[in-house]
Amino acid sequence: MENMTNKESYRTTISSTLDAVDDVSAEIYSFIAKRSGNELAFRAGLLVIEICTNIVKYGYEKSPDEKIWVSIDKNNSSYTILIEDESKPFNLLEEYHNIDLDKIDKLERGGMGIFLIKSLSKDINYSYSEGKNKLTIIV
């Protein structure tokens, strides 16, 4: 993982593995916790881990040699997170996942990630350009 951090921003490129995703989520948690407290840090760390896990599992289909680019910029009291990957075009905003406690088996297998991503973002936008999926999230 290569990264660059200054007072107001953080940039990194990670390999497409779940361990690398967990590490970057922890770093973003730490970056925001120091500046804005644990609650916002938790939310941002969770958004990053859910989005990047989706990319690793379904975008790159667990191929560890691919890359994910993550950046975060502080704007007053909020943060803009940009996550880019070169997997096939996929707009998670078009996916619908509701939480149904009557289908606990389904929940156990997953399906909470996209609900969390949509619920925890103040704003979220998707685009595909220059061969990259680009997800911009305000938190």
Add this chain to the structure above:
Amino acid sequence: MFHLKKENKGAAIILFDEEVRLTGKISAELKKWFKKQRLNSLETVIFDCQNIIFIDSMGIASVISMYKAITSSGKQMILSRLRKEVKDILILLNLDKLFLMDDRTPEQIIRKL
């Protein structure tokens, strides 16, 4: 990393030795470890969550999996001492309607059983 501590009144406490991020790798280990535990003689399993500093959807799925295994055999599972951020996420997912959550220590819960 994980322990099952058997107490009186048919209760046991699941606890973490240190602060953890309950994400992919650890949640897979937790599920594997949990399957090996003998819970036959127990009535109540208290999951002490004080050391869970972060959780993602895979971590939550592992807690759901434990909940299912425990409650399907007529026992109860209580999540004790959840940190605010973790509890807020479970509430966002409506899981407060599924899980019993208690802010008291496991020992305090057991005294009141």
